[in-house]
Amino acid sequence: MQKIIAHLQIGDILYVKRIGSRSIRVSVSARKGVRVSLPFWVTYGKAQQFVETNLDKILRVLERQMQSGAAQKGLYSAEELLDIRRRAKEYLPARLAYWAGILNEKISSSASGSASSDRPFDYSRVFIKNNRTNWGSCSAKRNINLNMHLVDLPGELSDFVIIHELCHLVHRNHGKEFHKLVNSFCGGREKELSASLRKYSHLLQRIP
Numbered sequence: 001m002q003k004i005i006a007h008l009q010i011g012d013i014l015y016v017k018r019i020g021s022r023s024i025r026v027s028v029s030a031r032k033g034v035r036v037s038l039p040f041w042v043t044y045g046k047a048q049q050f051v052e053t054n055l056d057k058i059l060r061v062l063e064r065q066m067q068s069g070a071a072q073k074g075l076y077s078a079e080e081l082l083d084i085r086r087r088a089k090e091y092l093p094a095r096l097a098y099w100a101g102i103l104n105e106k107i108s109s110s111a112s113g114s115a116s117s118d119r120p121f122d123y124s125r126v127f128i129k130n131n132r133t134n135w136g137s138c139s140a141k142r143n144i145n146l147n148m149h150l151v152d153l154p155g156e157l158s159d160f161v162i163i164h165e166l167c168h169l170v171h172r173n174h175g176k177e178f179h180k181l182v183n184s185f186c187g188g189r190e191k192e193l194s195a196s197l198r199k200y201s202h203l204l205q206r207i208p
């Protein structure tokens with residue numbers, strides 16, 4: 001006989017009545033969560049009370065298990081993420097501003113005067129993100145989002161992502177003209193740099 005009862009702090013707890021069980025026992029694992037085994041003659045209510053009485057201890061063990069589980073899977077710890085975010089905020093917005101300046105300059109020196117804007121690479125705001133899905137993105141409001149994990153890539157690859165996103169300010173798609181523009185700013189190495197970038201996707205898999 002068993003029953004799953006939700007707990008406010010722990011989440012679902014599986015209570016199992018076992019033949020031969022003579023006392024209430026709590027087992028905690030990162031994978032299976034919290035399980036309570038109890039003798040047949042103990043009510044589920046009593047077992048819940050037992051959990052409440054030992055709540056601090058259970059939460060402590062659960063947290064420790066989760067942390068070591070995360071470390072085993074190679075996931076970033078909370079401290080590591082804080083450190084990455086700190087470094088990202090220090091470096092990426094400044095680097096983006098730097099490249100926007102360079103690209104504006106290059107365009108204005110090569111344009112024949114028919115450009116729709118003098119400074120087509122000016123963006124609105126920059127946001128530093130922590131996500132698994134992309135290294136960067138560019139919104140219709142001309143905001144640029146940069147993945148904070150870019151700071152752990154070789155410099156030429158984080159620069160490449162920044163250039164890619166800046167080029168979306170001019171072409172909002174991945175069409176021919178877009179790639180031509182990106183290529184003009186990275187010495188014709190777009191394909192090569194894209195391939196190198198894919199080798200670093202494992203960094204994004206480490207986000208818990």
Ligand SMILES: [Zn+2]
Nearest residue numbers: 164168173174
């Ligand atoms: Zn893109």
